[in-house]
Amino acid sequence: MIPFKFSIAKNQSEALGLIHQHQHAAFLAGGTNILDLMKEHVAQPTEIIDLGRLPLSTIKSTNTGISLGALAKNTETANHPLIRKDYPVLSKAILAGASAQIRNMASNGGNLMQRTRCSYFYDINMPCNKRVPGSGCAAMKGFNRMHAIFGWSDQCVAVYPSDMAIALSALNANVKVMQQNGSERSIPFTDFHVLPKDHPEKDNSLNHGELITSIELPKNNFASHSSYIKVRDRNSYAFALVSVAAGFELEGNTIKTAHIAMGGVAHKPWRALKAEAFLKDKAATFANFIKAADLEMSSAKPLSHNKFKIEMGKQTLIHAFEVALKG
Amino acid sequence: MKQNKSPLSPEEEKLFGDLMPEELNEVLSSGLQRRHFLKLMGLASAGLLVSHMVGAEQLFARSVEFDEIPDLIPTAIENGINVSFKVNSGTKKVLIDSRMTLLDTLRERIGLTGSKKGCDHGQCGACTVIVDGNRVLSCLTLAASCEGKSIITIEGLAKDNELNPMQQAFLKHDGFQCGFCTPGQICSAVALMKEAKEGQASFVTQNIRDQAGAVMLSDEEIAERMSGNICRCGAYPNIVAAIKEAQTGKNIEQNWLFAG
Ligand SMILES: Cc1cc2nc3c(=O)[nH]c(=O)nc-3n(C[C@H](O)[C@H](O)[C@H](O)COP(=O)(O)OP(=O)(O)OC[C@H]3O[C@@H](n4cnc5c(N)ncnc54)[C@H](O)[C@@H]3O)c2cc1C
Ligand code: SF4
Ligand code: FES
Ligand code: FES
Numbered sequence: 001m002i003p004f005k006f007s008i009a010k011n012q013s014e015a016l017g018l019i020h021q022h023q024h025a026a027f028l029a030g031g032t033n034i035l036d037l038m039k040e041h042v043a044q045p046t047e048i049i050d051l052g053r054l055p056l057s058t059i060k061s062t063n064t065g066i067s068l069g070a071l072a073k074n075t076e077t078a079n080h081p082l083i084r085k086d087y088p089v090l091s092k093a094i095l096a097g098a099s100a101q102i103r104n105m106a107s108n109g110g111n112l113m114q115r116t117r118c119s120y121f122y123d124i125n126m127p128c129n130k131r132v133p134g135s136g137c138a139a140m141k142g143f144n145r146m147h148a149i150f151g152w153s154d155q156c157v158a159v160y161p162s163d164m165a166i167a168l169s170a171l172n173a174n175v176k177v178m179q180q181n182g183s184e185r186s187i188p189f190t191d192f193h194v195l196p197k198d199h200p201e202k203d204n205s206l207n208h209g210e211l212i213t214s215i216e217l218p219k220n221n222f223a224s225h226s227s228y229i230k231v232r233d234r235n236s237y238a239f240a241l242v243s244v245a246a247g248f249e250l251e252g253n254t255i256k257t258a259h260i261a262m263g264g265v266a267h268k269p270w271r272a273l274k275a276e277a278f279l280k281d282k283a284a285t286f287a288n289f290i291k292a293a294d295l296e297m298s299s300a301k302p303l304s305h306n307k308f309k310i311e312m313g314k315q316t317l318i319h320a321f322e323v324a325l326k327g
Numbered sequence: 328m329k330q331n332k333s334p335l336s337p338e339e340e341k342l343f344g345d346l347m348p349e350e351l352n353e354v355l356s357s358g359l360q361r362r363h364f365l366k367l368m369g370l371a372s373a374g375l376l377v378s379h380m381v382g383a384e385q386l387f388a389r390s391v392e393f394d395e396i397p398d399l400i401p402t403a404i405e406n407g408i409n410v411s412f413k414v415n416s417g418t419k420k421v422l423i424d425s426r427m428t429l430l431d432t433l434r435e436r437i438g439l440t441g442s443k444k445g446c447d448h449g450q451c452g453a454c455t456v457i458v459d460g461n462r463v464l465s466c467l468t469l470a471a472s473c474e475g476k477s478i479i480t481i482e483g484l485a486k487d488n489e490l491n492p493m494q495q496a497f498l499k500h501d502g503f504q505c506g507f508c509t510p511g512q513i514c515s516a517v518a519l520m521k522e523a524k525e526g527q528a529s530f531v532t533q534n535i536r537d538q539a540g541a542v543m544l545s546d547e548e549i550a551e552r553m554s555g556n557i558c559r560c561g562a563y564p565n566i567v568a569a570i571k572e573a574q575t576g577k578n579i580e581q582n583w584l585f586a587g
Contacts, residue, residue, distance in 0.1 A: 001426045003405050003406055003425070003426065004406065004425060004426065005406055005425065006406065006408060006425040006469070006471045008472075008474075028469070028472065030467075031467050031468060031469060031472070032449055032464070032467050035428070035467045035468075035469065036448050036449060036467060039447065039448065048425070048469070050469075050471070050472050052472055075461075075527070078528065079525075079526075079527050079528060081538060084528065084535050084536055084538055085536055085538070088535040088536050091528060091535045092530065092535055095528060095529055095530040095532075096530050098555070099452065099554055099555025099556075100462060100515070100518075100519070100522070100529075100552055100553075100554075100555050101452060101455055101462050101463050101464045101515065101555045102449060102464065102467075102555065104461040104462060104463050105463050105464065105467065105468070223536070224536075235550075235551075235554075236530070236550070236551050236554035237554040237555055
């Protein structure tokens with residue numbers, strides 16, 4: 001780790017003031033990602049601003065749904081009675097990630113901001129466009145078993161690792177952020193994370209120095225018909241090879257609307273729009289589930305080592321649909 | 328480590344008399360020292376301690392005392408920070424480098440070496456401690472962010488001469504082999520008892536929406552909830568048995584036997 005100055009922000013405006021004073025400053029929430037990256041010299045902030053004392057850790061009902069404080073812990077969020085009851089897909093997704101210890105530390109805002117686990121990104125001796133723009137992408141022709149099958153570019157094939165965010169995508173959440181002048185803006189979840197294109201150094205649409213204050217969840221009608229399925233190399237404490245968050249709004253056996261997002265397949269939570277469109281107003285049958293999954297996976301573009309993710313993605317979608325239907 | 332001069336209990340004295348007779352007089356006259364513990368640990372792995380369970384438990388529950396670390400002036404290092412927090416039963420005030428993790432601070436500045444550094448990257452759980460009631464990884468926690476917090480480490484679980492029930496269960500069920508992961512496993516398991524009591528869910532909880540209160544942990548639930556603590560020796564079945572016994576308070580059959 002390189003030396004850094006440590007300060008504790010007492011409130012939002014102090015945090016924003018501090019981050020704008022220093023070019024290489026970074027926020028610290030749970031620290032589970034940024035400290036790891038600092039130890040590897042992947043992140044090298046010279047000023048750390050601890051957000052731990054900001055009053056942004058409440059989870060509360062609003063007129064339109066629920067508001068999750070950016071500093072509320074993942075554990076608390078997953079176990080909040082209102083989340084377990086009305087947003088079980090979010091509880092499940094959070095609980096599928098990391099370990100109890102890490103979820104006790106991880107904040108909701110930090111979870112959205114966590115960086116890719118691409119092993120070349122972590123190894124500062126390797127070329128990586130995300131870490132050093134223009135240096136090349138070692139994964140493209142290296143080991144890319146864990147990497148993307150949708151939406152990658154010739155600049156970067158990394159996947160975004162969060163489980164929580166996959167559920168937030170299916171739930172059409174909004175991310176509320178505060179700018180330096182104190183004004184707030186709200187970013188629809190589908191626009192929060194971005195595809196790599198020509199700028200893989202950018203993971204999301206947050207500008208430097210903006211502070212996430214909360215994540216807003218709209219009401220939904222699929223709490224009783226939702227699922228989060230995660231496939232990984234071991235049963236627990238491992239990142240997803242493929243994961244699926246699914247929710248059906250049902251009328252009898254007809255799917256009024258489907259809400260489907262995939263993890264482990266792209267640089268951002270992959271909203272399965274083709275499958276959603278196919279399932280709309282269709283009968284919730286196994287045959288239709290297979291067709292929807294096939295359709296979604298038909299546009300996948302595998303790399304040299306991850307062709308298996310296409311069949312795995314298809315089967316995980318089908319399984320997630322079945323579990324969601326059963327409720 | 329300072330020598331621990333408090334007198335031996337009758338059970339402890341019998342244990343030393345039987346297992347380490349040549350050292351007994353030394354222990355009685357000049358107190359317990361680190362090498363006495365080390366020798367005893369060697370005997371423990373040979374299984375010889377079992378007939379002296381009571382004495383051994385009392386002995387391991389003794390609080391370990393360390394020499395005071397001299398005060399340094401804040402300007403002694405770049406980005407020095409004075410931080411104070413509660414560790415086990417006492418408050419500690421230490422000068423640290425802003426880069427120091429809680430794990431390094433506990434081990435190198437406070438002398439509590441029970442918490443272990445396995446990976447230093449959040450991947451093994453050996454450094455697990457309990458901060459303000461919750462289990463966390465001390466290797467991914469900056470000590471500077473702990474101002475005013477309350478930290479419990481493996482050294483703080485026993486009360487006087489009495490081990491924490493989870494420590495007793497780990498001993499009884501042989502929930503370790505080399506012991507490196509054990510402080511983390513036990514701190515994690517102690518916090519897990521609180522989580523289960525509060526009715527927290529896990530990824531394998533059958534119906535997340537059903538919030539029925541306290542959870543009785545099945546083997547599957549224990550495996551999932553303890554997945555953040557890796558054991559290279561693979562003592563998992565015994566760890567699960569220990570946690571079950573500690574939670575139910577019921578005697579669980581030991582699933583190991585001594586040869587012979
Ligand atoms: C061994 C291991 C296994 C893991 N497994 C999984 C897994 O299976 N699934 C999964 O989803 N995750 C997993 N994780 C990742 C974990 O979920 C993230 O590290 C965690 O959510 C990050 O949250 P944090 O509060 O600790 O963030 P920090 O590390 O504190 O911060 C991360 C980034 O977010 C920025 N930031 C934090 N808060 C804000 C804010 N309010 N506004 C703006 N910027 C902010 C920081 O500046 C930093 O750049 C794993 C992590 C580890 C170490
Ligand atoms: S895939 Fe992206 S993160 Fe990985 S090496 Fe290539 S550019 Fe870097
Ligand atoms: S040393 Fe902290 S998790 Fe391995
Ligand atoms: S007892 Fe050796 S690592 Fe667990």
